[in-house]
Amino acid sequence: MLDVVTRFEEAFADWLGVRSAFAFWKGRVALYAILRALGVGEGDEVILPGYTCVMDVNPVKYLGATPIFVDIEPTTYNLDVRLLEEKITPRTKVVIAQHTYGYPCEMDAILEIASRRGIPVIEDCCLALGSTYKGKRCGTFGVAAYWSFQWNKPFTTGIGGMVTTDDSGLAEKIEVLNRTELKPPSAKAAGMLSLQRIIYRLLIYPRTTALATALFRWLTRKGAVVGSSDTCEFVPEMPPDFFMGMSAGQARAGLREMRRLEKNLAHRREMGHLYDRLLREAGWDVPAIPEAMDPVLVRYPVRVSDKTRAVAEAPKHFVELGTWFECPLHPIETPLELYGYREGMCPVAEKACREVVNLPTHLRAGAATARRTVDFIARASGRAPGVATS
Numbered sequence: 001m002l003d004v005v006t007r008f009e010e011a012f013a014d015w016l017g018v019r020s021a022f023a024f025w026k027g028r029v030a031l032y033a034i035l036r037a038l039g040v041g042e043g044d045e046v047i048l049p050g051y052t053c054v055m056d057v058n059p060v061k062y063l064g065a066t067p068i069f070v071d072i073e074p075t076t077y078n079l080d081v082r083l084l085e086e087k088i089t090p091r092t093k094v095v096i097a098q099h100t101y102g103y104p105c106e107m108d109a110i111l112e113i114a115s116r117r118g119i120p121v122i123e124d125c126c127l128a129l130g131s132t133y134k135g136k137r138c139g140t141f142g143v144a145a146y147w148s149f150q151w152n153k154p155f156t157t158g159i160g161g162m163v164t165t166d167d168s169g170l171a172e173k174i175e176v177l178n179r180t181e182l183k184p185p186s187a188k189a190a191g192m193l194s195l196q197r198i199i200y201r202l203l204i205y206p207r208t209t210a211l212a213t214a215l216f217r218w219l220t221r222k223g224a225v226v227g228s229s230d231t232c233e234f235v236p237e238m239p240p241d242f243f244m245g246m247s248a249g250q251a252r253a254g255l256r257e258m259r260r261l262e263k264n265l266a267h268r269r270e271m272g273h274l275y276d277r278l279l280r281e282a283g284w285d286v287p288a289i290p291e292a293m294d295p296v297l298v299r300y301p302v303r304v305s306d307k308t309r310a311v312a313e314a315p316k317h318f319v320e321l322g323t324w325f326e327c328p329l330h331p332i333e334t335p336l337e338l339y340g341y342r343e344g345m346c347p348v349a350e351k352a353c354r355e356v357v358n359l360p361t362h363l364r365a366g367a368a369t370a371r372r373t374v375d376f377i378a379r380a381s382g383r384a385p386g387v388a389t390s
């Protein structure tokens, strides 16, 4: 009988249609494993969009490599392929294609530019479970992909992450790495996370999310819960227990989520179309997404004219409004200079950080929530001028 983590890995690999999957404590740990297996180290450069989460940049820094930030294009918030070529140097070791909010990257162009120079592409699928590009699932284009199952990701195991790959050489290297270096989570952390998953299932609904998130962040700072990110993760130095595997409890939660995956994805697709319609009716100039892309949105991004006000007002009206991404390396507390990001490096991304809020598409948010949320942002802030442009 296979252990539960292996069963989750196999179920996930089967669903995606790839040979191998490796489960980890968090998505960022999954990225670290891929970078290690690709031999990324001191002096190497890793290209990624300047509109991401700092936890995505940490593994690059932990390995002594330099993150190179590419600006985004304003409709899908993905790396602007027209700017990719000029960022490539002889030291470029990897390109990370992050499918932001669930919008697939222009994979044909990215793969063409990277493969001409023999540079592997990793897909960041943490926000893009179920999205397709030209009819093919995100996560099946690059040499490997990584996924996150953190609270507000497409499905949750509390926290959690996965590597998927069809490359047997890369899979072998990750196997060796896991055998020799991967630590198991402590019984205390795994147990606490199980309890948090139960509390989450009972209490977290669109109307309670803002309050619960504030409480959760406070408890994380006090060290009273297993947080998504510890304070020590806001500097680019690897914490001692970073390279950790997935617990049995996380894997069991993952298997449960796999059973309702198609329902989850269909719901998110439907919510995306509903927001398109409601926002158009409310006067937004909803940008057209290229036909090659069929996104499943983890959150629906929308530009508002007064993000600060909308975010401040939302909890008072029991509206679930997300802030991704508050700065080019989310969240706003990130000391950007320690990561080599200087203001003005990615102006389109910086504008998006000032304007974009995101709306819930998960299974606990239905048509009524969508209507209430759109009504709220229309009243609280209005649409940003020049919605689809930089």
Ligand SMILES: Cc1ncc(COP(=O)(O)O)c(C=O)c1O
Pocket (backbone or CB within 6 Å): 026, 027, 028, 029, 052, 053, 055, 056, 098, 124, 126, 127, 147, 148, 149, 150, 159, 160, 161, 228
């Ligand atoms: C785009 C993106 N990639 C990767 C991650 C890291 O995932 P995890 O929190 O599971 O480490 C995040 C942040 O949570 C993210 O927003």
